Amino acid sequence: MPMTAQPSSSHTKAPSLKEQIEWAALGLQRVAQGQSARDVVTTWPTASPVRPGAQALLYTALRHWGQTRAVIALLAKKKPQPPIDMFLAVALTLLLEPQGVSYAPFTVVNQTVEALRRSKKWQAQAGFVNACLRRFLRERDTLLSAIDGDVAARTNHPAWWVECVRQDHPHDWERILEASNARAPLTLRVNVARIDRDAYLALLTGAGVEAIPVLEAGVMLRKAVDVRDLPGYAQGWFSVQDAAAQRAAALLLGGCGRSQQESQPLLILDACAAPGGKTAHLLEWAAAHQLHIELIAMEVDAQRASRIADNMQRLGFDGQLQVEVADAANTGSWQQPVLKGRLLDAVLLDAPCSASGIVRRHPDIRWLRRPQDLDALVSIQALILKNLWALLKPGGRLLYCTCSIFHREGQDQIRQFLAQHADATQVGELLQLLPGGLEAMPLVEDHDGFFYGLLQKAS
Ligand SMILES: C[S@@+](CC[C@H](N)C(=O)[O-])C[C@H]1O[C@@H](n2cnc3c(N)ncnc32)[C@H](O)[C@@H]1O
Structure with a gap:
């Protein structure tokens, strides 16, 4: 990855808008280079007073990035060099954002120009940025109506993403995209x-x-x-934990207790477990319902797996589960050492996915994903599902879920699996939750997009 300029800060007085603009613009540049917004923010000094405002500004800029990119293309004959384009995107966000902290337009322009003048590398571009922003203020309505036909500008999502949402949710796609740009509770x-x-x-x-x-x-x-x-x-x-994700424990464990013998705990695998949100919920739910379980939390990424242990310690579940760093798809590599000849009573498969249901919390996701990522994710989901199924006891249950609203990762995946596995039946309805609680009968008044499909193996 190319080296990127780091924001500068004096740290001695209240943060000025120009510092926040600079941090957010350099952050946006790093997202444009492929880094997640969360990772970018993690590298910013925790104690800096600039950080909270800059983070809010970066996230807001990501929610407007379709629109601001299109406006910049109209304002500049030649595409501005990074990070100048990012300073423009952040400044335009501040001029466009109706609910944000409102700054007078001239303050936004002046502070952006000041931010550029702080660095020798950028100061030559300050006049150009000043002219672009002042033109935007003069011609705002004309410029905004000129980009109205551009779907990425209008929805602030890439065109291919909009097409996926439109195909899967022909009646709700516009409301879903709008909800995906709102702030989550x-x-x-x-x-x-x-x-x-x-x-x-x-x-x-x-x-x-x-x-x-x-x-x-x-x-x-x-x-x-x-x-x-x-x-x-x-x-x-x-x-x-969002309300949509809080359905997992009850869906999986709710039907498991009936056949339990007192002496034998139910053997449960949480196959894609980090950072352990649903793992902990399984333990909490079992404790509250006097269900005796033996829980294995599996995670392929060792660094992420360490967060499971940290979370379990904070929640007081230390020593109540086994954490395994392993590839859930490659069952042959861990079946014997981990399961020791036993079969599983239940599996939670919170599969790696596009995260299309939680873009309101992570507004960078839509810009970072590529259409081909979806093909790879659908293949790995199907492989993990198929391989874990073989480890389930007769009568055992598997809950497949994703934080996605794309049917390929949800209902299509389960329907295809059912068509290929005569020993699998679907338990209850497939549950496609939409961001903002837009489904016909919302789970609660507001939640993320999520999918659940519960399967049972023939006895
Ligand atoms: C959606 S997240 C899980 C969130 C978690 N269940 C929770 O509620 O906190 C998916 C996780 O699966 C992990 N993962 C991806 N592929 C995997 C595989 N083949 N085997 C095990 N874990 C995998 C990812 O690293 C990621 O941590």
């Missing part, structure tokens, strides 16, 4: 092995945090806060 899952959900809600109310109960163990906050400031963070009383 902060939802927690209370660790009911530690504290009752209603008792936790009362604690939140006492702390002045407005929240509503969702599903069996969730609470949705009315306003985003720093979760480290909430009651019980260090004690592991909750995890951050």
